[in-house]
Amino acid sequence: MNLLPFFKNRLPAQLIFLFFLLAPIFIVAVPLVILPVLRVTDATSVSSRSGVAALPASGAAPTREMADQMASLRLEDTYTNLLLELAKKDSIMLVINLRDSLVNLMIKGVPVRKCPISSYAMSQAIPHVARRDSLHTWLFPPFQLLKETATIPKSPIRIMDAPKDTVEAEAMAGQEIPIENNDVHFTLQFNRNLSVRIEQEQPPSSTGERKKKFAFDMERIFAEARTTLKNLKSNKLPEHRLWIQLAVSREDAKAIYRAIPVKLQMALFLPETR
Amino acid sequence: MKRNRRRDFRPQAKSNGQAVEPVDFEEYEPEKTESKIGLALFFGLFFGLLAAFFIFLYAPNLRDLLFRLMPQETSVRVDSGADPQLYQRELLAMAKSVQAKQKKIAAFVPKEPWLVIDTSGNQIFLMQDDELLHKGVCSTGSYVLLRASRNKQWIFRTPRGQFRVLNKMRRPVWYMPDWAFVEEGRPIPPRDSPLRYEAGVLGEYGLALGQGYLIHGTLYKRFLGMPVTHGCVRLGDEDLEIVAKNLDTGSKVFIY
Numbered sequence: 001m002n003l004l005p006f007f008k009n010r011l012p013a014q015l016i017f018l019f020f021l022l023a024p025i026f027i028v029a030v031p032l033v034i035l036p037v038l039r040v041t042d043a044t045s046v047s048s049r050s051g052v053a054a055l056p057a058s059g060a061a062p063t064r065e066m067a068d069q070m071a072s073l074r075l076e077d078t079y080t081n082l083l084l085e086l087a088k089k090d091s092i093m094l095v096i097n098l099r100d101s102l103v104n105l106m107i108k109g110v111p112v113r114k115c116p117i118s119s120y121a122m123s124q125a126i127p128h129v130a131r132r133d134s135l136h137t138w139l140f141p142p143f144q145l146l147k148e149t150a151t152i153p154k155s156p157i158r159i160m161d162a163p164k165d166t167v168e169a170e171a172m173a174g175q176e177i178p179i180e181n182n183d184v185h186f187t188l189q190f191n192r193n194l195s196v197r198i199e200q201e202q203p204p205s206s207t208g209e210r211k212k213k214f215a216f217d218m219e220r221i222f223a224e225a226r227t228t229l230k231n232l233k234s235n236k237l238p239e240h241r242l243w244i245q246l247a248v249s250r251e252d253a254k255a256i257y258r259a260i261p262v263k264l265q266m267a268l269f270l271p272e273t274r
Numbered sequence: 275m276k277r278n279r280r281r282d283f284r285p286q287a288k289s290n291g292q293a294v295e296p297v298d299f300e301e302y303e304p305e306k307t308e309s310k311i312g313l314a315l316f317f318g319l320f321f322g323l324l325a326a327f328f329i330f331l332y333a334p335n336l337r338d339l340l341f342r343l344m345p346q347e348t349s350v351r352v353d354s355g356a357d358p359q360l361y362q363r364e365l366l367a368m369a370k371s372v373q374a375k376q377k378k379i380a381a382f383v384p385k386e387p388w389l390v391i392d393t394s395g396n397q398i399f400l401m402q403d404d405e406l407l408h409k410g411v412c413s414t415g416s417y418v419l420l421r422a423s424r425n426k427q428w429i430f431r432t433p434r435g436q437f438r439v440l441n442k443m444r445r446p447v448w449y450m451p452d453w454a455f456v457e458e459g460r461p462i463p464p465r466d467s468p469l470r471y472e473a474g475v476l477g478e479y480g481l482a483l484g485q486g487y488l489i490h491g492t493l494y495k496r497f498l499g500m501p502v503t504h505g506c507v508r509l510g511d512e513d514l515e516i517v518a519k520n521l522d523t524g525s526k527v528f529i530y
Contacts (some may be wrong), residue, residue, distance in 0.1 A: 022320070023322060037337050037341055080379060107528045112390045124338045177501075240338075255530070
């Protein structure tokens with residue numbers, strides 16, 4: 001709402017209005033928005049400056065094409081190392097391959113489910129991090145799951161009390177088996193400041209599901225706000241959480257969420273940054 | 275009543291050069307000006323705090339927006355000090371190393387037929403190497419927690435991970451565990467009681483996966499595709515036949 005016309009031709013009132021409008025914005029935006037971004041981009045520019053040699057040793061230098069090829073190969077090498085590392089584990093592992101748009105569930109190096117990604121988005125901070133020399137150390141070793149939240153229960157447990165006799169057992173046997181039709185959205189929080197959001201590609205199936213999704217999104221926003229407050233209390237600047245958002249089919253999303261273990265490890269293959 | 279003269283803060287001319295109407299200081303009311311300043315303070319602070327609250331809530335989104343606006347390198351840096359021939363050799367060596375690792379990863383996929391069981395969709399996929407041989411429906415663990423007493427309870431879920439077929443049986447006989455009697459409201463017989471053995475309920479084949487879990491047939495075909503079992507994997511007759519004929523003792527079964 002533009003209130004300025006209200007104070008038209010009343011300069012002191014305008015100045016006071018602007019001052020009291022901008023002061024709280026400034027007080028909040030500087031430590032929560034501007035400084036964390038500057039910290040990341042400063043680190044990027046410092047590392048890039050230090051990585052470039054001042055003068056060529058000989059007359060010729062490697063071409064840009066060669067450098068691009070090398071960067072791509074290094075990324076692929078990191079990814080294969082990640083897969084080999086995951087293959088050593090007995091548990092179910094997650095592989096997010098953004099280059100081929102696939103999410104794989106893997107057991108002992110064998111891909112047991114390949115889920116095509118219909119669309120994805122990622123934090124704008126990732127290209128900045130990806131430019132850093134530390135990209136490979138960020139991707140390797142595999143990411144460890146710290147926390148997960150979802151709109152569906154992890155195990156759809158139904159509690160049943162044992163029948164007292166055969167008559168009661170027969171009555172219980174006639175009960176209908178509940179069919180799950182819930183929409184699936186979940187967030188996986190990994191170490192090294194990465195968060196992966198997996199959403200079903202289908203639109204909400206009902207108003208109730210839409211409300212549930214809204215509540216789920218709001219909870220995520222408030223959780224982030226709580227973390228920010230905690231950081232500020234301990235005089236720390238909030239760290240920008242890197243995120244990747246993927247859309248897969250509802251069946252795939254459900255299968256992934258139900259399959260992943262508590263101590264999940266995840267390999268990430270980023271798309272080429274050109 | 276005559277009022278005290280105060281300074282008029284209003285500009286005397288508009289920016290487009292038009293003269294403003296002369297101020298009549300006789301009609302000038304300081305209380306009104308002060309109340310306008312008070313209003314400005316109130317509205318400024320109100321909207322400022324409101325905006326600050328939203329910035330606080332949506333700070334991650336705003337940071338992302340700012341990252342988008344920040345300049346970033348558009349291409350990979352070239353180390354001008356490097357020898358191009360050495361660089362080329364390094365490139366080839368790395369390409370070879372990546373290829374070797376990719377072969378190693380591909381070798382994890384079993385060459386002989388293997389089975390994948392999807393417990394959330396209640397489906398099976400019979401594979402050989404990377405190819406799908408057969409797809410079918412199954413029934414897996416119901417996730418029912420059966421409570422008999424305070425100390426006795428069972429949860430009916432299918433275990434996940436990599437398994438091997440430990441034993442392939444023809445027309446298996448079911449040895450009924452305690453929960454089968456508790457569930458039916460019957461008294462639990464002794465461990466060696468003949469009441470515990472039931473034939474003809476597990477179909478033509480039984481493939482043991484260990485810890486009492488089997489892949490077997492079912493009498494309740496209408497429940498195929500639903501999570502209704504006590505942890506075993508139930509298949510329809512046709513699917514069971516195909517799976518049993520393709521899998522041998524030692525074949526890998528992956529359940530997720």
